[in-house]
Amino acid sequence: DTEVTQTPKHLVMGMTNKKSLKCEQHMGHRAMYWYKQKAKKPPELMFVYSYEKLSINESVPSRFSPECPNSSLLNLHLHALQPEDSALYLCASSISGGGSYNEQFFGPGTRLTVL
Amino acid sequence: DAKTTQPTSMDCAEGRAANLPCNHSTISGNEYVYWYRQIHSQGPQYIIHGLKNNETNEMASLIITEDRKSSTLILPHATLRDTAVYYCIVRLTSNTGKLIFGQGTTLQVKP
Numbered sequence: 001d002t003e004v005t006q007t008p009k010h011l012v013m014g015m016t017n018k019k020s021l022k023c024e025q026h027m028g029h030r031a032m033y034w035y036k037q038k039a040k041k042p043p044e045l046m047f048v049y050s051y052e053k054l055s056i057n058e059s060v061p062s063r064f065s066p067e068c069p070n071s072s073l074l075n076l077h078l079h080a081l082q083p084e085d086s087a088l089y090l091c092a093s094s095i096s097g098g099g100s101y102n103e104q105f106f107g108p109g110t111r112l113t114v115l
Numbered sequence: 116d117a118k119t120t121q122p123t124s125m126d127c128a129e130g131r132a133a134n135l136p137c138n139h140s141t142i143s144g145n146e147y148v149y150w151y152r153q154i155h156s157q158g159p160q161y162i163i164h165g166l167k168n169n170e171t172n173e174m175a176s177l178i179i180t181e182d183r184k185s186s187t188l189i190l191p192h193a194t195l196r197d198t199a200v201y202y203c204i205v206r207l208t209s210n211t212g213k214l215i216f217g218q219g220t221t222l223q224v225k226p
Contacts, residue, residue: 042200042216042219043153043216044216048213090158092159094212096212102206102212103164104151104159104161104214105161106159107158108156109158
């Protein structure tokens with residue numbers, strides 16, 4: 001199974017809502033990532049988890065809260081978002097965080113709209 | 116991580132080779148060149164990576180110049196399904212796993 005799954009595919013939320021995005025992989029990968037992609041722009045790294053520990057936070061606002069409950073699962077908790085947070089949120093995983101071979105497998109993304 | 120420069124867009128005829136250039140003139144000795152692509156409405160997909168030698172896999176070939184300041188991704192027989200944004204990324208072999216995507220090249224394969 002070389003797939004990264006993300007749920008939901010689409011999410012619409014108000015600025016006062018709390019919601020969560022979910023990402024799952026069963027490839028035995030020990031590094032997982034969250035990226036944000038605005039329309040017609042490249043993906044931007046948000047967070048990196050390595051061996052279930054947060055290793056990189058790219059100065060992401062605290063209204064985005066990542067969680068890695070186990071090596072297969074990655075969540076992104078959303079609270080009090082702004083309309084400008086509307087974007088495609090991509091999850092990825094790789095065997096480990098570093099080394100010369102670091103192919104990242106990406107999920108299809110969750111398209112988030114904040115009203 | 117070194118920055119990369121790619122043309123904004125390119126066209127290629129179906130069945131012909133697509134040659135996508137990337138400039139990375141500030142690359143350092145321990146930085147790898149990675150290529151990913153993103154087909155519309157999908158997540159990015161890994162294509163190939165290399166350090167200094169040319170590399171080939173079932174998807175593409177990567178040609179890196181001797182001074183490592185530039186590289187070319189070659190899709191030998193482009194199909195309509197190869198229409199995508201192609202990203203050239205330079206990254207350190209550190210423990211961070213960080214990928215910094217540039218603007219990429221939009222490749223349009225035409226019948």
